[in-house]
Amino acid sequence: MAKPAPTRPLRPATLLVRGGQMRSNLDETSEALYLTSGFVYDSASQAEKTFTGEVSHYQYSRFGNPTIEMLEARLAQLEGAEACRATATGMAAVSSAMLSHLKTGDRVVASRALFGSCHWIVSTLLPRYGIQTEFVDGGDLEQWKAAFKRPCQLVLLETPSNPMLELVDLATVCELAHEAGAIVVVDNVFATPLLQRPMKFGADVVVYSATKHFDGQGRVLGGAVLGNKKWVEEVLQPFVRNTGPAISAFNAWTILKGLETLHLRVPAMCRSAAAIAQMLEERAEVERVHYPFLASHPQYGLAKQQMAAGGTLVTFDIKGGKEATFRFLDALRVIDISNNLGDAKSLITHPATTTHMRVPAEERARLGISEGSVRLSVGLEDVADLIEDIAAALDAAAVTPAAPRAKSAGKQVVEDSAPVPPPAPAKPRGKKAEAPAPAAKPAAPDLFVTAMQDLFREPDAEPAPKPAKRRQKA
Numbered sequence: 001m002a003k004p005a006p007t008r009p010l011r012p013a014t015l016l017v018r019g020g021q022m023r024s025n026l027d028e029t030s031e032a033l034y035l036t037s038g039f040v041y042d043s044a045s046q047a048e049k050t051f052t053g054e055v056s057h058y059q060y061s062r063f064g065n066p067t068i069e070m071l072e073a074r075l076a077q078l079e080g081a082e083a084c085r086a087t088a089t090g091m092a093a094v095s096s097a098m099l100s101h102l103k104t105g106d107r108v109v110a111s112r113a114l115f116g117s118c119h120w121i122v123s124t125l126l127p128r129y130g131i132q133t134e135f136v137d138g139g140d141l142e143q144w145k146a147a148f149k150r151p152c153q154l155v156l157l158e159t160p161s162n163p164m165l166e167l168v169d170l171a172t173v174c175e176l177a178h179e180a181g182a183i184v185v186v187d188n189v190f191a192t193p194l195l196q197r198p199m200k201f202g203a204d205v206v207v208y209s210a211t212k213h214f215d216g217q218g219r220v221l222g223g224a225v226l227g228n229k230k231w232v233e234e235v236l237q238p239f240v241r242n243t244g245p246a247i248s249a250f251n252a253w254t255i256l257k258g259l260e261t262l263h264l265r266v267p268a269m270c271r272s273a274a275a276i277a278q279m280l281e282e283r284a285e286v287e288r289v290h291y292p293f294l295a296s297h298p299q300y301g302l303a304k305q306q307m308a309a310g311g312t313l314v315t316f317d318i319k320g321g322k323e324a325t326f327r328f329l330d331a332l333r334v335i336d337i338s339n340n341l342g343d344a345k346s347l348i349t350h351p352a353t354t355t356h357m358r359v360p361a362e363e364r365a366r367l368g369i370s371e372g373s374v375r376l377s378v379g380l381e382d383v384a385d386l387i388e389d390i391a392a393a394l395d396a397a398a399v400t401p402a403a404p405r406a407k408s409a410g411k412q413v414v415e416d417s418a419p420v421p422p423p424a425p426a427k428p429r430g431k432k433a434e435a436p437a438p439a440a441k442p443a444a445p446d447l448f449v450t451a452m453q454d455l456f457r458e459p460d461a462e463p464a465p466k467p468a469k470r471r472q473k474a
């Protein structure tokens with residue numbers, strides 16, 4: 001017998017660990033993985049009654065599966081939404097939310113700064129089905145107002161946007177959209193439900209790529225659509241049930257386990273991102289830093305109103321065009337070049353030549369994406385290592401490759417880039433450590449100990465005094 005459910009509303013961290021769990025009669029601790037495509041019936045009559053809806057029984061995992069339902073329930077509770085449907089990918093979530101709601105003759109207004117595939121759906125796919133679409137600059141309320149002069153059935157927007165981290169005023173745009181008769185679909189991937197609750201500002205539907213922060217460890221693809229019960233059951237559910245963007249139970253289970261640490265990972269990543277954004281603002285090699293919680297962000301006031309923190313992504317423009325920017329990217333030794341985001345590993349991408357390569361140059365310029373723009377997804381590594389990595393790579397970016405000294409300096413970086421060995425566990429540190437170290441191998445400060453102290457310090461406590469200056473390498 002299950003324990004009675006708690007009577008008080010639970011806080012987000014608790015929901016992320018326990019929300020939606022259904023224990024089987026075997027009383028397992030962890031969420032069970034029901035890796036099964038279908039389900040069996042006790043009798044022909046039970047099968048019949050299941051199909052008529054007289055009894056509630058699982059039928060087929062495209063329609064419903066207990067592991068997937070646990071994920072859906074957890075996400076709905078976290079978002080404060082009435083209902084949720086999980087999907088195979090974030091794009092399945094976006095396309096299902098839109099296509100289930102729209103029909104020929106409808107009109108869609110979208111913010112211009114959208115994830116590449118979302119942009120393709122609006123610009124290319126929907127018009128093929130006789131759906132009119134229009135893009136506006138998401139930060140410009142006058143453009144939204146002008147677009148809503150004609151009837152509109154659906155609005156799609158992303159805030160903060162990929163990759164330039166521009167914001168849309170959720171409360172105002174939702175109000176205007178509703179007056180025009182549209183539902184508002186918000187792609188909340190960059191903010192996560194911990195930093196921004198679009199429904200509080202009037203959004204009707206929220207979509208996620210669970211591939212990003214929810215899994216958070218680079219393992220599986222997934223997505224989710226959240227909305228009110230009536231829309232999810234009457235509009236979305238028939239569409240997903242019959243068109244089949246269902247998530248695998250294994251992926252749903254992996255994401256459920258990822259969610260258990262979301263409230264620890266995202267704030268830690270945001271703290272590091274903010275520190276990196278500040279550090280970048282002071283570097284001469286950087287033209288501009290885009291981060292919602294920097295006072296220099298043009299929508300800083302709005303960011304503070306609708307977001308709890310600045311997010312886990314930092315975008316910045318490097319001086320010197322593509323060449324200097326590629327030198328910077330190639331000189332990174334910790335941060336990986338990859339177009340994913342929200343991962344425990346810090347990942348960096350050059351949108352102009354990767355994710356936004358297919359966007360025409362003119363439109364790219366309009367979005368603010370230059371040849372020097374890079375988007376950094378800040379991970380869970382020690383922020384000091386990330387800052388040192390970025391600083392060294394910016395030094396490299398500023399170096400002209402033609403200069404003969406630069407070549408050998410670059411080579412040396414490679415040779416020195418072996419990972420710092422973990423401190424030898426057996427060697428006791430004490431008075432012995434005070435003894436003068438041999439000149440060739442000076443004793444390094446105990447990075448492991450200082451890092452552990454940093455890890456357990458309260459986030460807003462005074463930073464610890466830095467250890468004595470690190471000795472230069474011989």
Ligand SMILES: *Cc1c(COP(=O)(O)O)cnc(C)c1O
Nearest residue numbers: 089090091115187189209211222
């Ligand atoms: C990644 C992403 C998507 C698409 O998600 P997939 O899981 O890759 O299909 C949609 N919107 C945003 C903002 C994203 O970052």
